[in-house]
Amino acid sequence: MANVKLIYYYLITHLFKLCLFPLITFVAIKASNLKQEDVQNLWFHFQHNIVTLTIFSAVVTFVSAMYFVTRPRPVYLVDYSCHLPPQHQKVTVQKIVDNVNKNRELGTSTTILAEDSSLDFFFRVLERSGLGEETYLPDAILNVPPLQTMVAAREETEQVIFDAIDNLLANTKVNTRDIGIIIVNSSLFNPTPSLSAMVVNKYKLRSNIKSFSLGGMGCSAGVIAIDLAKDLLQVHKNTYALVVSTENLSRNMYIGDNRSMLVTNCLFRVGGAAILLSNKSGDRRRSKYKLLHTVRTHTGADDKSFRCVQQEDDETGKTGVSLTKDITSVASRTITKNIATLGPLVLPVSEKILFFITYIHKKFFDDKIKHYIPDFKRAIDHFCIHAGLRRTWGGLEKNLGLLPIDVEPSRSTLHRFGNTSSSSIWYELAYTEAKGRMKKGNKAWQIALGSGFKCNSAVWVALRNVNPSVNSPWEHCVAKYPVKLDI
Template sequence: MMFYLTISSFFPLLCIFYILYNFLETKRHKKCYLLDYQLYKPSDDRKLSTEFCGEVIKRTKNLGLNEYKFLLKAIVSSGIGEETYAPQMVFEGREDCPTYQDAIIEMEELFEYTIERLLKRTGVSPLEIDVLVVNISMLACMPSLSSRIVHKYKMREDIKTYNLSGMGCSASFVSINIVESIFKSRKNQLAMVVTSESLTPNWYIGNDKSMILSNCLFRSGGCAMILTNKPSLAHKCMLKLNCLVRTHHGAKDESYGCCIQTEDAQGRVGFHLGKTLPKAATRAFIDNLKELAPKILPIRELLRFGIHSVTLKILNHGKKKSTVSPRAVINFKTGVDHFCLHTGGKAVIDTVAQSLGLSEYDIEPARMTLHRFGNTSASSVWYVLGYMESKKRLRKGDKLFMISFGAGFKCNSCLWEVVRDLEGIENVWKECNIESYPPQTLTNPFTEKYGWIKDEDINTFKLPE
């Protein structure tokens, strides 16, 4: 009887302990970690030098005087250097007639370089991968690219695969969001994400200014990464995902149409970058930050911003709307140590930096990535991360903010926490002589060759033979 009473008295405590243990165990498995990643670096014979860029522009038959001059000015002001990479067919002079096989080869080169190095470095077998997400926005094939990877690396029959297209430059965060959602319902998972863009079939050969601009900005690149929610691997991981926010303004006509693949007047397919793009990006950016800020900033900063905003409203009450008044500015540096900005172009970096009140030190990784690798679409923020890692900026406990913009129109962002000190030992930036970055004077070779072209030269400037 006494034994029965003793067990009975402890039974509620045992139940509480069991429930608490299961809660904590489930919470542990819901965390999303970045185990490792591998950036893509094409061979040196794919570099776009100043001279070669000029040759590519000159041999485009459909360009007139205005378009030729527009392209040269765009390259001069792009912030892109002459060591970025382009698809093989451009160097073979076939950008006006790429084949389907060219596009497939471009993707297979990316897979072979990134996935094989990543698996070797992490010691993960292809058979251990539970989830595979591939995002290549502008190439759809049959079988899918994710199926090609499964076939090439002989992955398991029960692997969960996702093949994303049309997601634009912010696609890698969409992929990570899918993985994060899966981790919440499945324990001890390993997920691979492959992110890139297919430039081969999307080189525009027409003369629409809103479309030829994409040829100046987008470059070859890509990244493969492995994510996990295994507690046993937590100490080996690089980053832990704290939060991820996605903003989609596709319901707005202006936002939907500002960044879209379409045909020009002659029926040539191209990627249209509209004049409303800056406005659409700004609106999506603001809405994204409104949702993100309460999740990543300390309460004291949110209170300071709230009090400042209310005070300014009271002081400005009754004033004319045309009167320029000071605005309350939130300080994101109170909750963030490092900023990975999407390298959509010089203007994109400058605008985001100004909005967040960032210093030159903060935006140096984004500027150098744009200069060295160009806009590599959805993989661009990972090249920025690679720069920080190689510069040994990332220390355990640091908070890392990533933000990107994409067609739709979308603005996606996330906050990572550095799990261990990162050295960037096997990073593509090491092969780029990272010690020389940033250069004392960031000269643009295109400026020296084409920067003399001015608006008043339009009537005298002649196309080269």
């Protein structure tokens, strides 16, 4: 059966070539048999139909010109940088335990996890989360008691964003005055002036820059920011777009006992990424990737989808982000819709034909047969699945027939850095590069989930054999991965 399938894929993939060769042979044979008088007649026909030939040439020229003028501008990913927090922010499970106990000793006014049952639940989730012993928390949370002030939140965000941008600018040598678009996404921390204004002020960006701050859009906002940048780069010529994806923990750690809100404390860690995009044709040579597709799916019209991830106050008035039991089914349904839209854009003809045949057979002949699940590995080489809940990429691994190596970037990122929200897909892409797996022509699929509920995808193609950038977050630890997790 496997050999038959391989033959089928080969025939469909090379069908055009297989048909073209006999056609060329036939034309060549016919041309060789033409008599001299036939050639003269053909030339005579062209000479006396010069008007028709001129009109035809003009139409071809006009259509070609319109195509080149109206076609979408290519969007190149010049480079990107992920924030690597300082060593003193690294936390082990034991350090978290000690920190929680110190806070509990302070008394009711600043108590974290006041109830013993909540403490037990917190540690059980932490042990099963898939996070390792080298993730990072901000100074404000490590402080006893934690500092949930605006000053502390700004310090955390500035440290993350400025470090990522500084490293990106050092690697690309781009003049900040050449950046025409700045987009910053942070779901829970949106101060005034905005985070994008903070970047403009720090790097003295030009006054006519197109500046955007995206808030409240969850862990999938990184792809939303890329999609927005792509659209803006179709309008504004010869410019750069700087996209920054991050999340703030200092001001948003939950300090109550509601279990649906405690889960986020177990998973989220410090992280951020800065990405430089370009629509300049001259940047193709030095860019890492070209953006092929972005697909955004939003199921927020459904109440369960809208409320499955929600920031709210608990019964004691403490603010946190609650996760309902519906999140698994909502995520599965939203992912399915996103993949159904993306599939026709990336899958080869061979997979589309198999899907269509199975669909017709099921609809008109035998409704008991299973739907054909396309083999996305024939279209995608590397998978960057949002490192959030383990069951998210675990479900995709099973449903899409992925191998352990395909979800290795997600598993390793969750273990090493935790859930860094919208920036996690960039740590995963950096992991693939650090392993030396990204070759010219390879396609990488970033897929992220977020509140709302949303599932967003971005597909990139490597323009060369991609090596890790200078100061990659995996530079000193990639050799230890993958690790085996007993969870």
